[in-house]
Amino acid sequence: MRMTITGAYWRHFDTRRTKDLRGDANILVQNHVSLTATAGSTHWDHVYAIASSAPRPFPVKSVSERLKEPIFARGCVYFGHAGDQIHKIMMNYPTLRWWMDADGLVIAEPAAELGPLDPFDRFAGELVALKWKRNRLSADDLVDIAKQVDGKGFKLNQCLQPAQWSPIADHNQKFARNPIQTFEAAASNAKFTRNIRRRLYVARNRYEKAKQPVTPTEFEY
Numbered sequence: 001m002r003m004t005i006t007g008a009y010w011r012h013f014d015t016r017r018t019k020d021l022r023g024d025a026n027i028l029v030q031n032h033v034s035l036t037a038t039a040g041s042t043h044w045d046h047v048y049a050i051a052s053s054a055p056r057p058f059p060v061k062s063v064s065e066r067l068k069e070p071i072f073a074r075g076c077v078y079f080g081h082a083g084d085q086i087h088k089i090m091m092n093y094p095t096l097r098w099w100m101d102a103d104g105l106v107i108a109e110p111a112a113e114l115g116p117l118d119p120f121d122r123f124a125g126e127l128v129a130l131k132w133k134r135n136r137l138s139a140d141d142l143v144d145i146a147k148q149v150d151g152k153g154f155k156l157n158q159c160l161q162p163a164q165w166s167p168i169a170d171h172n173q174k175f176a177r178n179p180i181q182t183f184e185a186a187a188s189n190a191k192f193t194r195n196i197r198r199r200l201y202v203a204r205n206r207y208e209k210a211k212q213p214v215t216p217t218e219f220e221y
Helices: 015-020 043-053 082-090 119-131 139-151 162-174 183-187 193-210
Strands: 004-006 032-037 060-063 076-081 097-101 104-108 218-220
Touching (some): 032 043, 043 060, 139 193, 183 193
């Protein structure tokens, strides 16, 4: 049976790469799965379970390590075509893409297409996007995100843009005994809050741009 599969239907499915690598996308449709993933499992486990439990099982070549977080405290139910169920999982990872190649399913981040997203922009940008309300970030959320950024080991002087770091550097020269060295400290200081906001907003904008789906493509099997 000939079937048309579009990138618009599965927003992050790479139809062009599937075609170029001679993958079999037909295995993802008209292949109904019904399973309940156990508590304590991850999306990484779920992808493999979907592939192996389908009436027409299909190989999984590789899955991004990012799907190993979070770990679900409760079981998850998957019911429907295999491709639809994987699509639901992939909507949680907007910077990843998935496709079928000759050796099976692949879930990865093709840097050549998306461009490398800076680790700070990826981490902080997602946090800001999740907390974004009424086109802004609340004062409490700003400090909370700053704490999480510090917890990941990001350095204030390395992640701020020059214009944002300059006034803090001047401050640290004047007050060498009590310098501002963390995002939390800067976000909690009224003199530098705006600079931290600007950098986090840049991270959010870059993250939102990177997570946009690739231009839909279409081909027939």
